[in-house]
Amino acid sequence: MELSAYISLRDVVFSRAGRRIFDGVTLEIPKGRITAIMGPSGTGKTTLLRLIGGQLRPDSGGITVAGHDVPALKRKELYRLREKMGMLFQSGALFTDLSVYENVAFPLRVHTRLPEDMIRDIVLMKLEAVGLRGARRLMPSELSGGMTRRVALARSIALDPELIMYDEPFAGQDPIAMGVLVKLIRDLNSSMGLTSVLVSHDVPESLSICHYACILADGKVIGEGTPEELRRHPSERVQQFLNGKPDGPVPFHYPASDPAADFGVSGGRL
Amino acid sequence: MAQRTTEVIVGLFMIAGLAALLFLALQVSGLSPKSDGDRYALYANFNDTGGLAPRGKVSMAGVTIGSIRSIVLDPETFQARVELAIDAGIDNIPADSAAVIRTSGLLGDQYIDISVGGDLESLEPGDTFYSTQSAMNLERLISNFASGR
Amino acid sequence: MIDRIAAFGRSGLDVVSSIGRAGRFLAGALAGVPRPSVGFPLLLRQLYFVGVLSLAIVVVSGLFIGMVLGLQGYTILSDYGSEAAIGQMIALTLVRELGPVVTALLFAGRAGSALTAEIGLMKATEQLSSMEMMGVDPLRRVIAPRLWAGFIAMPILAMIFSVVGVWGGMLVGVDWLGVFEGAFWGNMQNSVDFIDDVLNGIIKSVVFGFVCAWIAVYQGYDCVPTSAGISSATTKTVVYSSLAVLGLDFVLTAVMFGDF
Numbered sequence: 044m045e046l047s048a049y050i051s052l053r054d055v056v057f058s059r060a061g062r063r064i065f066d067g068v069t070l071e072i073p074k075g076r077i078t079a080i081m082g083p084s085g086t087g088k089t090t091l092l093r094l095i096g097g098q099l100r101p102d103s104g105g106i107t108v109a110g111h112d113v114p115a116l117k118r119k120e121l122y123r124l125r126e127k128m129g130m131l132f133q134s135g136a137l138f139t140d141l142s143v144y145e146n147v148a149f150p151l152r153v154h155t156r157l158p159e160d161m162i163r164d165i166v167l168m169k170l171e172a173v174g175l176r177g178a179r180r181l182m183p184s185e186l187s188g189g190m191t192r193r194v195a196l197a198r199s200i201a202l203d204p205e206l207i208m209y210d211e212p213f214a215g216q217d218p219i220a221m222g223v224l225v226k227l228i229r230d231l232n233s234s235m236g237l238t239s240v241l242v243s244h245d246v247p248e249s250l251s252i253c254h255y256a257c258i259l260a261d262g263k264v265i266g267e268g269t270p271e272e273l274r275r276h277p278s279e280r281v282q283q284f285l286n287g288k289p290d291g292p293v294p295f296h297y298p299a300s301d302p303a304a305d306f307g308v309s310g311g312r313l
Numbered sequence: 314m315a316q317r318t319t320e321v322i323v324g325l326f327m328i329a330g331l332a333a334l335l336f337l338a339l340q341v342s343g344l345s346p347k348s349d350g351d352r353y354a355l356y357a358n359f360n361d362t363g364g365l366a367p368r369g370k371v372s373m374a375g376v377t378i379g380s381i382r383s384i385v386l387d388p389e390t391f392q393a394r395v396e397l398a399i400d401a402g403i404d405n406i407p408a409d410s411a412a413v414i415r416t417s418g419l420l421g422d423q424y425i426d427i428s429v430g431g432d433l434e435s436l437e438p439g440d441t442f443y444s445t446q447s448a449m450n451l452e453r454l455i456s457n458f459a460s461g462r
Numbered sequence: 463m464i465d466r467i468a469a470f471g472r473s474g475l476d477v478v479s480s481i482g483r484a485g486r487f488l489a490g491a492l493a494g495v496p497r498p499s500v501g502f503p504l505l506l507r508q509l510y511f512v513g514v515l516s517l518a519i520v521v522v523s524g525l526f527i528g529m530v531l532g533l534q535g536y537t538i539l540s541d542y543g544s545e546a547a548i549g550q551m552i553a554l555t556l557v558r559e560l561g562p563v564v565t566a567l568l569f570a571g572r573a574g575s576a577l578t579a580e581i582g583l584m585k586a587t588e589q590l591s592s593m594e595m596m597g598v599d600p601l602r603r604v605i606a607p608r609l610w611a612g613f614i615a616m617p618i619l620a621m622i623f624s625v626v627g628v629w630g631g632m633l634v635g636v637d638w639l640g641v642f643e644g645a646f647w648g649n650m651q652n653s654v655d656f657i658d659d660v661l662n663g664i665i666k667s668v669v670f671g672f673v674c675a676w677i678a679v680y681q682g683y684d685c686v687p688t689s690a691g692i693s694s695a696t697t698k699t700v701v702y703s704s705l706a707v708l709g710l711d712f713v714l715t716a717v718m719f720g721d722f
Contacts (some may be wrong), residue, residue, distance in 0.1 A: 320506060322510060322514055323506050326509065326618065329618070330622065333624070337625060337660045338656055341557065341628055342557075
């Protein structure tokens, strides 16, 4: 089934500090579906989100979001496009000097001129959606890690965006918090028709909720498709990643010299 | 921190700053709201003004009656032409008074002292002092003393 | 050997590019003045954190410095029999030099390092990034109010420092050491000129406030977003601000008070 692409990257090349992070990445993110972007640590998954959001510019290649050519946008247009995007950072990134209520109200106050009682209704609704309406007066320092992420999620949907990007939402969460997040991501996607992009290296959780997945490694896409297609993928690298095998195309040993030289033993390997 | 409290405290801070400025202006630098309108100009020519500087004191009988507005060199007579700003209230300086450069203390600032004369006519605004005495030159004094003159 | 020269050249280029970044940063922050209804409360909060909270250290330092000036000045001047000149000595020293300079150094240490740490922490916890992603320019919302607050608060703090210092000097000179009060104030008023001394001192403190605030805010914005990076940035703020203040002080003093 051909779905229209909400985001499409064509041959994107991006380097930083001399390292080629993306070496010709081409992928499409379908509209209204949950797409997971996975890969080993350090492949630049967060960088990809920043490229989509226009915080970084690619060295070459095209990035299109909702029909807009992102790298070519001027500052004002970029900021207007960002109003349609929500982003959930790994740490939550709540503003530490504002209460939970004020944090969620922030995008509303900045981008709209709604009266105070309307803002109150919207904030409370969003907090209710993540189950934290009762926590509205707490300060971020008083929240647990999982609660922080839920508040950040409420904040990122405050303006009813078309796209939400999740940066490692499952990292370091206990099973209950993980279950809550999975439920929220799925519910938000189905109830609001959002396009959701999930960046994670948690394979089981990501594959359990996504409709489509891409695996990035060495700056390229090494596998993409629906979860079932990926599980049957012929590439060894994909299989090593999906099944968590410790040794394979990504070797166990960091490149080192012959052990005989280090251990003073002549002949043969250990 | 309540918005209202912050506003009040910052307001007090700004007022404290303003008060400090006023204190510095009035108490520390002795700025007084004297407009130039109630002063008139008199001139005096000196051979040597020594360490006299604009805004120096002009006094008569020890009372400050004005200040020095400017000191310029007259290119024809090669004398220093000093413009004095005298308070309008002191308008009866005898026409034969002398302008003398004195030093306050031995090593202090130099100022102009008006030695009162006896003429019945007074100096008009824009007049020049007839007789002046230049600044005391310390080196000349010492060499005079040393050579026993 | 060649490597060392290359590394040296590279660090020189790094410094230049850093200054360039700082300049563009400043332009962005100054140009982005937020709407008055939004910007004014932000500015107010920053004035509180930067100005009001620095009052304690400024007042205490000013008092002690004024008192020390009174003591030392009396000792030196009594050798020449000119104790009566102590008022003008204290006032001129404070208003022309110590007021602006010491206040700037204290400001850099207290408010400057706090600003750098706060902004660095916001960068490290991705608050600045998330603000950008929400379509809010962090230069406008976070940086500009802090810059302007430093700009406004510094002259006020410097004037309060001078006033408290003069008062401290008066306590020591008049109340303790017995200098005649009339002579204390009279000599001071005769020798301190409002425009030449007080106003020039205020101009100095405005310049210092600008420089200290800019350095503090930039170091926080540009730091490496880790805890080591933040602490290094905080140190840099204090060091660079202090050096800049002392260097600028020389330049400004030469321009303002040198008739040479």
